[in-house]
Amino acid sequence: MLLKHSALYFVACGLSGAVNLLAIPVLTRLVSPEAYGQYALVVAGVGLFNVVLFRWLSLGLLRFLPAYKEEQDVFLSTIFIGFVGLVVLTGISTVIALFFMVDPLLRWFVAIGLILLWGSAFFELNKELVRCRFSPSQYGLLALLKAVIALGVGGGLAYLGWGVNGLLYGLLLGFVLPGIWQVWRDWRTVRLRLASSALFRQLLFYGLPLTATFALKFIVRSSDRFLLGYMVHSEATGLYSVSYDLASNSLGIFMMVVNLAAYPLAVSALEQKGKEAANLQLSKNAILLLTISLPAAAGLALLAPNIAEVFLGQAFREAATGLIPWVALGAFLSGIKSFHFDLSFQLGQYTMGQVWVALVAAVVNVALNLWWIPVFGFIGAAYATVVAYAIGIVLSLIMGRKVFVLPWPGKEAAKLVLATFIMVLALLPIENLRGGLQLAAQVSWGTVVFGVLLWLLNVGGMRGHLSRLIQRVP
Known part of the structure; x- marks a missing residue:
């Protein structure tokens, strides 16, 4: 089941992932580092408020x-009425805030x-809804x-000289247009009278600690962009x-694809069959996660110079050659923490523990950024991210064992x-x-x-899996 669902999600998400990767070489040849920096800051800000x-x-x-x-x-x-309420509140708050802003660009x-x-x-709500319904x-x-919409529209407008605004318009249409069909298919039965205050409180009490966790994780992931923009320049960002x-x-x-398939299976095993079945599923999940992520991270680090030359515009390549190995290491540590060790708190229903871990990691990240960016420049931000995620893994391992002991496949690792x-x-x-x-030859040979x-x-047990798969082929 895990391999089947992971394969389906890989195919389903692989195309969008390929388009997102294609966007990087396209956009870095259409806009300047400064314009991309402004775009990155807006996207990071949107991501932060979305999480919070x-x-x-x-x-x-x-859940x-x-x-x-x-x-x-x-x-x-209940979900939809809660969303509409937040839209109204954020709209009113933003209109008030705009009156106090002087800079027209801001x-x-x-x-x-x-x-x-x-x-x-709303796009995230739609994605999680179809994920719950096991529809890769x-x-x-x-x-x-x-x-496709974000790249096509954003890239086209950037080519016509719209710069950062073109990228933002493309992203906006990319969020909005795919959700139109979802409104009719999945949300047409929504009624205000059906919304449940008791259910809303249940969602709130479950989600708020995780919201704090994700917000703190976001700080680890994206605070460096804001600090680089403030301490250096938007070009550095x-x-x-x-x-x-x-x-x-x-x-x-790759790591997200595994988690998309693995987490619902682990929750289902725990709820329907008990902890022993959940541990068996979690062990399989961890093996597959490491199988995908370890060689990919190592390949990114080793082949960073050629990756930068192939994928990026001339103005971005030199910086990328030094940054990619450290970012790959940080992304690996982040994925292992989020998609394995942090599950102790979620499966054990003690999400506040995850908040404390994320808080320490965020504080470490910001402190190291303030220290290392003036010393090392943007590479210092990458160093800070790696250290923060490493500390987060250690804390999740120690604290998580008191909540829900996760299996670790040491021999397979x-x-x-x-x-x-x-x-x-x-x-x-x-x-x-x-x-x-x-x-392509390097990647193929490594694979x-x-x-x-x-x-x-x-x-x-790869040999057994392949043998059974071959036997099923008519």
């Missing part, structure tokens, strides 16, 4: 929709950011439509953001570390090749070597 104000709704939807399978009209009405970014906030929040194809379609997005999104899409190390050795002779075809090692080491 709206994220608890989608988290509650993901409790299966429990309200027979009362979906009540559940979805006022414009705040106004367009508010509309982006509403669009992104629809999930992937939503993500693909958003990516642009150089850093492009490299961060390229490496983090490349690795993140050791096999995967060995396989990754041998793969890196196999890539060293062709590391210095440059160009698109050469990068083949790692795949053979998975077979030889029989990671996660």
Whole structure:
């Protein structure tokens, strides 16, 4: 079930991930580092307010929709009315705030950011809804439509000279247009009279601690962009953001695909079969997560110079060569923490523990950014992120064991570390090749070597899985 769902999500999300990766080389050739920096700051601001104000709704939807399978009209009405209420509150607050802003550029970014906030929040609700219904194809379609519209419209407008505004308009349409069909299909039964105050409180009490956690995680992930913009310049933010997005999104899409399939299966196993079944599922999840992420992170770090040359515009390449290895390491640590170790708090229903871990990591990240950015420049921000995530993993491991003890497949993890190390050795002779075809050859060779090692080491009982799969083929 895990492999099947992961494969479906990989196919479903792979196309949108490819489009998002394509957007980076396209946009870095259409806008300057300063314009990309402004775009990155607006997107980061929207992401922060989305996490703080709206994220608890989608988290509650993901966690409790299966429990309200027979009362979906009540559940979805409560979710939607809560969303509309937050839209009204944020709209009024923003209008008031705009009266006190003098800089017209800042006022414009705040106004367009508010509309982006509403669009992104509703888009996230729709994605989590189809995820709860175990519909990878629809999930992937939503993500693909958003990516294609954002790139097509944003890139087209940037080409016509609209700069950062063109990118923001494209992103806005990417959020809004895919949700139109969802309104008719999934939200048409919403009624104000069906909304439940008791259910709303349940969603709120479950989601608020996780909201605080995600907000603090967001600080670790994105505070460096704001600090770079403030302490250096928006151009430095642009150089850093492009490299961060390229490496983090490349690795993140693989880890997210595993989590999209794995987390609902773990919750279902715990609720329906008990802790022993959940531990078995969690162990399988961890093996698959490491199988995907370890070689990908190592490959990104090793091939960073060629990746930068192939994917980025000339103005961004030098910075990316030094940044990508550190960002890849940070993204790996972030994924392992979020998609494995943090599950102790969620499955054990003690989400406040996750808040404390995230708070420490956020404080460490901001403090190190303030210290290291003046000393090392934007590479200092990457150092700070790695250290913050490493500390977060240690704290999640220690505190999480008191809530819900997670299994750790130590033997299989050791096999995967060995396989990754041998793969890196196999890539060293062709590391210095440059160009698109050469990068494809490097990735293909690394994939083949790692795949053979998975077979030889029989990671996660791979031979048995493949044998059963072959037997099913007519």
